[in-house]
Amino acid sequence: MVPSDADLWARSRAGDSDAFGLLFERHARLIYNYCFRRVGDSATAQDMLSMVFLEAWRRRDKALPPDKTLPWLYGIATNVTRHQRRSERRFAAALRRLPSSDAEPDFAGAADERLDYERQAQKALDLLKALPQREQDVFVLCAGMELSYEDAALALDLPVGTVRSRLSRARARLRELNPGSGHKQDESTNAQEANPR
Amino acid sequence: MTEISFPPLHDLSPGELERRKQHLLSEITRDPETTRLSLPTVTFSRRRWVLATGTPTASKTRMGVLAGAVICAAFAASLIGVFVLGQSNSRSMQPGINAGLGSVGAYGERATLPPPPRSIAITDLSLAVGVPVALPMTSLVQPTDAHSATAERICPVVSVTGIDGTCFVLVRFPAQSLTVEYDRPTGQPGPAGFAADVQTMKKEATRHPGSGRADLLDLNGVPAMFMTGDYTFGAKGTASIHFIVGETAVTISGHRDEATLQALAQSILARMPAPSQVATADASSVLGAPVVLPETSLVQPSDAAPTSSAACPSQPTTATPCQVTVTFPSLTIHYVPLTIRYLRPASADPSTSYASVVKQVKGSKIISLAGVPALFVPGPPGAYPSWIGFVSNGTDITVQGNYDESTLQAVAQSISDRSGPQ
Numbered sequence: 001m002v003p004s005d006a007d008l009w010a011r012s013r014a015g016d017s018d019a020f021g022l023l024f025e026r027h028a029r030l031i032y033n034y035c036f037r038r039v040g041d042s043a044t045a046q047d048m049l050s051m052v053f054l055e056a057w058r059r060r061d062k063a064l065p066p067d068k069t070l071p072w073l074y075g076i077a078t079n080v081t082r083h084q085r086r087s088e089r090r091f092a093a094a095l096r097r098l099p100s101s102d103a104e105p106d107f108a109g110a111a112d113e114r115l116d117y118e119r120q121a122q123k124a125l126d127l128l129k130a131l132p133q134r135e136q137d138v139f140v141l142c143a144g145m146e147l148s149y150e151d152a153a154l155a156l157d158l159p160v161g162t163v164r165s166r167l168s169r170a171r172a173r174l175r176e177l178n179p180g181s182g183h184k185q186d187e188s189t190n191a192q193e194a195n196p197r
Numbered sequence: 198m199t200e201i202s203f204p205p206l207h208d209l210s211p212g213e214l215e216r217r218k219q220h221l222l223s224e225i226t227r228d229p230e231t232t233r234l235s236l237p238t239v240t241f242s243r244r245r246w247v248l249a250t251g252t253p254t255a256s257k258t259r260m261g262v263l264a265g266a267v268i269c270a271a272f273a274a275s276l277i278g279v280f281v282l283g284q285s286n287s288r289s290m291q292p293g294i295n296a297g298l299g300s301v302g303a304y305g306e307r308a309t310l311p312p313p314p315r316s317i318a319i320t321d322l323s324l325a326v327g328v329p330v331a332l333p334m335t336s337l338v339q340p341t342d343a344h345s346a347t348a349e350r351i352c353p354v355v356s357v358t359g360i361d362g363t364c365f366v367l368v369r370f371p372a373q374s375l376t377v378e379y380d381r382p383t384g385q386p387g388p389a390g391f392a393a394d395v396q397t398m399k400k401e402a403t404r405h406p407g408s409g410r411a412d413l414l415d416l417n418g419v420p421a422m423f424m425t426g427d428y429t430f431g432a433k434g435t436a437s438i439h440f441i442v443g444e445t446a447v448t449i450s451g452h453r454d455e456a457t458l459q460a461l462a463q464s465i466l467a468r469m470p471a472p473s474q475v476a477t478a479d480a481s482s483v484l485g486a487p488v489v490l491p492e493t494s495l496v497q498p499s500d501a502a503p504t505s506s507a508a509c510p511s512q513p514t515t516a517t518p519c520q521v522t523v524t525f526p527s528l529t530i531h532y533v534p535l536t537i538r539y540l541r542p543a544s545a546d547p548s549t550s551y552a553s554v555v556k557q558v559k560g561s562k563i564i565s566l567a568g569v570p571a572l573f574v575p576g577p578p579g580a581y582p583s584w585i586g587f588v589s590n591g592t593d594i595t596v597q598g599n600y601d602e603s604t605l606q607a608v609a610q611s612i613s614d615r616s617g618p619q
């Protein structure tokens with residue numbers, strides 16, 4: 001029988017590192033992809049994946065609602081991406097201890113495929129910059145990772161209504177920036193929104 | 198097309214996944230006690246002070262516990278200390294004024310837990326929300342049926358300027374299986390956004406059959422949303438109706454049908470005053486009592502904005518009072534102006550309210566303004582403003598801003614002194 005997230009988290013909280021390793025195996029792909037969509041660089045996203053789970057382990061005192069482990073991890077990932085440099089400083093020593101990679105490529109495919117993904121991600125990020133940070137968070141979680149409003153709300157510690165409205169606003173803003181088929185960006189708008197008030 | 202095209206999900210190579218896993222396991226077993234005791238120092242959104250991975254708000258939402266409690270401090274403003282240097286407000290940079298800054302920067306960027314939730318008296322609802330609010334009044338439920346109320350996060354939100362935090366106040370009517378929630382500021386695009394929200398929810402409902410229903414309603418010209426299932430703000434199986442008055446969102450949830458919830462919403466709308474702008478020179482006549490402005494080395498009456506916000510029902514009561522809010526834009530620190538709220542009629546027993554706050558909000562205390570009892574509540578860590586509340590000649594006055602206790606006290610003392618004999 002496959003243990004549930006709740007079981008694995010309960011065991012992790014009790015200090016069971018093997019259970020935590022299983023949680024890592026189970027959710028690493030989604031968390032990595034979420035980080036990748038936030039930063040557009042696979043190597044950075046891989047380090048962020050490590051940081052997210054290191055941070056989750058440090059916070060294993062946290063009691064989670066059943067089946068909400070993944071949204072909670074998304075919440076940590078959001079903080080890690082939002083405060084990338086600080087997170088890197090905090091986990092610098094741990095990351096330095098990461099064994100060097102062997103010769104195999106990052107992806108099962110090839111470097112070309114990785115570069116193609118990174119180009120797509122960078123293109124998406126260019127458009128995302130038109131949104132305030134708080135709307136970016138909601139948009140990538142809901143539209144990019146297809147989280148429910150409720151799970152996004154848990155990840156970001158927001159009321160569900162705020163998630164809904166921020167997503168709505170993000171979409172409206174993107175519509176304004178992209179009345180036709182192309183995503184037109186307004187640099188002045190970006191600068192203003194990137195530093196709200 | 199509004200959606201951004203994200204790259205498809207892809208896998209880490211098995212080798213990389215295993216390498217990361219082994220590294221993780223190596224790290225977490227390296228010194229478990231050390232890592233366990235070492236608290237994270239994540240700084241959360243500059244405008245929020247609740248752990249992003251902390252209390253599962255969404256879960257609480259579904260359980261109908263959206264609000265907690267606290268009259269604790271202030272509106273949100275924020276932005277980290279470095280932004281002070283970028284302020285165009287020259288007065289805020291004068292020597293001596295910076296010295297009056299409150300919690301700004303004092304806490305660094307270290308994450309802090311929100312103050313613990315706290316219950317509030319039903320009679321203090323308007324004080325807690327930051328704007329006069331009304332409770333439902335129909336054949337089903339009367340205001341006196343309200344059993345308990347809690348406030349959470351940054352309450353009161355007196356002025357929405359510079360705000361991005363939210364004050365949640367939840368009132369429970371257990372006998373009627375109803376809750377009424379007031380969120381201020383709404384943090385939402387307003388009625389214009391309802392159509393888009395409903396459209397989004399309907400789209401999601403198509404993807405996830407059985408998740409719920411969302412519809413637009415018109416409450417005699419006021420747009421509203423009706424929601425069931427996953428889209429409600431209440432416990433599972435409930436329905437919710439959601440509308441906005443000024444900058445305050447109101448949500449009624451319960452095991453009730455649409456018509457019943459509509460009637461409840463109408464009863465609130467009919468009695469909850471929408472804020473409007475009035476000339477500050479006319480503020481006293483709007484309030485029905487003198488609006489006494491402060492005069493100190495920091496602030497002069499002439500610093501008041503020419504217009505103020507007023508929210509007054511036709512017949513003010515303690516439950517739904519008349520409120521005038523005066524801002525001082527030139528005294529803006531961290532995007533939050535010094536703001537003074539005048540509210541009438543005042544609470545009949547402010548001392549009890551103060552004592553309740555002091556008991557539950559860390560750092561708050563009762564002070565004396567030359568014999569007039571007042572409540573000081575420090576801004577929560579993270580550049581949130583502090584406030585002082587007191588009653589002067591039947592008017593409940595709140596002075597709020599990003600200043601330290603002594604500076605705010607001097608402002609409050611000035612108002613008290615200029616108000617004449619109590």
